[in-house]
Amino acid sequence: MGETTEEAGYESIRIDRSGQAEAFDVIGDRYDEAFPYKAGQVSAGKFLAETLDRGSRVLDLGCGTGLPTARQLSDAGFEVTGVDLSGEMVRLAREYVPKATFHQIDIADLRPGGPQDLGRFDAAVAFFSLLMLPRAEIPLALSTIHHLLVPDGLFVLSMVEADVDDFTISFLHTNIRVSGYIREDLIQVVEEAGFEILDEDSYTYAPAISDVPPEEQIFLRCRRTG
Numbered sequence: 290m291g292e293t294t295e296e297a298g299y300e301s302i303r304i305d306r307s308g309q310a311e312a313f314d315v316i317g318d319r320y321d322e323a324f325p326y327k328a329g330q331v332s333a334g335k336f337l338a339e340t341l342d343r344g345s346r347v348l349d350l351g352c353g354t355g356l357p358t359a360r361q362l363s364d365a366g367f368e369v370t371g372v373d374l375s376g377e378m379v380r381l382a383r384e385y386v387p388k389a390t391f392h393q394i395d396i397a398d399l400r401p402g403g404p405q406d407l408g409r410f411d412a413a414v415a416f417f418s419l420l421m422l423p424r425a426e427i428p429l430a431l432s433t434i435h436h437l438l439v440p441d442g443l444f445v446l447s448m449v450e451a452d453v454d455d456f457t458i459s460f461l462h463t464n465i466r467v468s469g470y471i472r473e474d475l476i477q478v479v480e481e482a483g484f485e486i487l488d489e490d491s492y493t494y495a496p497a498i499s500d501v502p503p504e505e506q507i508f509l510r511c512r513r514t515g
């Protein structure tokens with residue numbers, strides 16, 4: 290693999306996942322009820338479906354229930370692998386998208402030299418999953434994604450625009466910790482991790498459940514450079 294765990298930059302960080310998987314274990318299907326309109330994800334999936342060859346390997350990081358993305362990408366003829374920290378999300382994804390393969394894995398464990406090796410992918414998506422990491426880990430997760438992609442591999446990222454770091458919010462009657470950036474800073478972090486940004490979309494989103502406030506969602510379509 291070339292790089293050691295130390296080189297991957299995690300050695301100076303204490304990884305704290307307390308409560309994060311448990312929250313999504315409890316949320317389960319309610320996540321899709323709260324966020325029923327997934328135009329950004331669907332449009333990004335269509336971009337991959339139109340760009341990649343059938344049979345391409347695609348990784349869905351923080352796949353949630355597998356809907357709509359893992360299913361859309363599977364239906365497009367790709368070999369889809371989904372990973373999620375939450376055992377319940379992985380269970381639902383396996384039920385909803387039997388053609389794809391799902392693993393209960395922490396994104397951090399996919400780092401170069403880390404305990405999990407899923408091989409290389411032609412494309413990766415991370416829809417609203419990197420925002421579950423503290424800011425100190427987001428550039429490391431982006432480097433991991435760079436490492437998991439073939440040269441020129443595609444990456445689609447979505448985040449909520451917010452200037453917060455490991456900030457506790459009440460979400461669907463549980464507490465989760467989230468991070469984010471203002472748009473310009475997000476673009477800088479993504480470019481510094483070795484990605485060229487091909488296109489960008491944003492959506493103002495009012496979730497269907499009232500304890501989640503409206504949010505600005507940013508979707509970046511990127512290509513691995515270097």
Ligand SMILES: C[S@@+](CC[C@H](N)C(=O)[O-])C[C@H]1O[C@@H](n2cnc3c(N)ncnc32)[C@H](O)[C@@H]1O
Binds near residue numbers: 309373374
């Ligand atoms: C906000 S949901 C998004 C789900 C899906 N990508 C979508 O857009 O519908 C975030 C997902 O990331 C997962 N997640 C959080 N931290 C993770 C980590 N460190 N590694 C892998 N998955 C993680 C959560 O369990 C949850 O399913």
